Amino acid sequence: MGKQRETYQAFCEIIVNRIEEQFAQDAIVQVNTVVKNNEVVYDALNIIVEGEKISPNFYLQQYYESYKTGDSIEEIVVAIAEAYYRSLEEREKINFNLDFASCKERIVFRLVSFSRNKRIASKVPYLPFMDMMVTFHIVMQQTKEELGSVRITREIAKKWNVDTEQLFELARQNTPRLFPVKICTMYAMMTEMMEENVNEWEGFSITPNLTEAKQEPYVVTNTMGINGAAVILYQNVLEKIADRLKGDYYILPSSIHEVLAIPMQQDLSQEELAQMVWEVNATCVPKEEILSGSVYCYDSKAHKIELCFNEQEICG
Template structure:
């Protein structure tokens, strides 16, 4: 058993050592998640079964999907990428990892180990790994600045188009019906539309807002500055700065964070402003609701996958 500093919270990790048939990994069960499941269901046997299935899947999938050469830390420079987390919420974690702060956020570095059948295997680069490979924080920043947009190309899409693709991704509806629905969805004028900013994998995509060029292109298209709403560590939402006030948007972000976003995925309760003329991104609010670990009301967990 060990304390583990995960994004936005400290949890109890149960490490499984010397698992027969498992090479190059140490599976971890997070006891907090199991207990929360038990609190909701009261079914101990089901929770134990869920833990066993998680372990079994982790062992089988890691061995089958991750090649040994992917775990070669000497290749870290080619595989490191950006992710964003909340700085104040993660002070303990930041003491253990190379990072740099950006407004109320922190840029941290992850190691892209490989892709699995239902997502990606990544590891947070800690001080020990950076020291082992001889990288300074600036080395990691420069490498990640190049790698992130190549490994995870930035994706900017109208929210309505984004929703339409989710609805019709595997749809068997007629082409005519689909086109009619899309026309209705896309009737909102650009200056009143919401835009999702993420990456093509939709994994740690909030870091895409660190790239200024896509923000500038969107601002030019809309014809105004942008407010950036941090919907999760995986994506942010952009709206015209002529549409609503930053404090009103921040109130909405806070409510959605507390009601709908799992604590592991929350990024910030603040709102940012992109100035298209100065080409800068800065905080637009200073809300008193800075803490991300308020009562978690009905959030749906989307656990992060990590290879160790």
Template sequence: MLYQEFVRVVKEEMNRELRGGAKASIYKAVKNNGKEKQGIIIETSGINISPTIYLEEFYEAYRTGKPLKEIIIEIVNFYEKVKCKKPWNPKEIENYASIGRKVVFKLINTEKNRELLSLVPHIDILDLSLVFYVLLGVTRDGSATMLIYNEHLTRWNVNMERIWKDAQRNVMQLLPAQFYTMRSILETDTADEICMGDREEKNLLQGGYIEYDSMYVLSNTIRNLGAACIIYPQILEMVGDILQEDYYILPSSIHEVIIVPVSKGLVPEEMNRMVKEINETQVLDEEVLSNHAYIYERTKKKLKGCSLQSAGIMLG
């Protein structure tokens, strides 16, 4: 069964299982890097905010022999955990006064998102772009977000400088950065979430490249869209103070970056090859941030791309 057929079957089976007026339908969305994803959206009468459940992991479980009935039960149980029990008040986003403290930002690849960037306020940082979104809510099962478009700024009567200033403050409070050793993460039950989990990738990182003890991970507390932590005020400077030297930043995904001290790393060309190989074999297309490494020069407080001719940008 191909994925599209699997989605259709799941929708039909879900509608046999769902209760309380809930109805499943097929939903398509254009995600990061212009990648289209297909999943299930579950709507309930009287509730104006609905969860979308993407089915790639469930499909892989089906392909490896998990019975469809068990998968349907698992999806229904997941929906029961994440569904909204009361309607969301759309007036909350009508004026900036009520939403300004929830504005945060994420990093995406500039070249892969040209069409989106023409529609949203953004700041270019080397070959990456910082875009803004509203963090509507966070639970242990995920977060509810709303991307900010140019039309929102017009409606709110605010400019780029205002949301940039507010977002810098908000990320530190709502999504504080966390800096871990790679080994400490791999020894916890949550290692798969932040390091993409695949044993092949872990072997790729260690075998022939860099030992775990020389690697660190930087992300936010919910480990979602945490690569943006490299833009947080003073974060790169703080990491430099801890390491006491320049360091490479490997964009392992939009969710986190791997930090490697220059004295423990390889030449820039090898670091770039390492990032590209991991992206091609272990990272979902929509979660790729960049195909090359970056370097932070501690004394200059400058972030540079290892494969770019740019002089870099100054970050405090």
């Protein structure tokens, strides 16, 4: 029998104590509650060092999962300490000044669920979009692998003396520049994943069915693959997809990171598509990354997106 793992609460207490020992008298170590997208609550460990403007969040639930699968307390403490010191190095390159002049070219929008973020909606400026909402964020750090941002609250917007429409106009210009659109077939996306993970995909191949090529779904996201569902708000993107698909199409919200564009077919009803989305959300998508359970339609002649099957109809 292996050594019994500590409970989550005991694990958190041990990690806090060990991090305090690691940093001795140089820092205050505390745990704060952080509300993420879809109001998923995390316990964030912060290391507060005198003279530093900001502390990274170390989400204890995530470290607990790695602990349960075999990582030792010592390995986790070392990982947190190393990540903290790396953040210090990165911080030197980042401007954490939150005045409007410093931030206005880094204001971007995201597309999130409205029904799953009602508490957040009461604290932030937003614009409704179908049964979703557009929220605004400041990009603080952007590398090929990582993205750091700050959500714009009503308090920040008031301090800046800007309204929601002004935020949207800035984000409409900045978001496509910082996060260019990426549209590709499902086959191309799978091929790219295979090329990036050759060892994991060894012996596996995908052969496109050329007779169904015109019906193949398109993956719509951004080049970073993070919060990419918002690209459907970019100017002319929906029209370009209609050109590729030669007409009207469905939009399925895969997650906050991407959507799928599927040509309208007689053999797939809106109810069946909604059921597919519901099942994927329930089994494959982390709660924090669910965008919607609805199905949307794009009318290529009217140049208009519509809600064609509301997730409430399938959820009751």
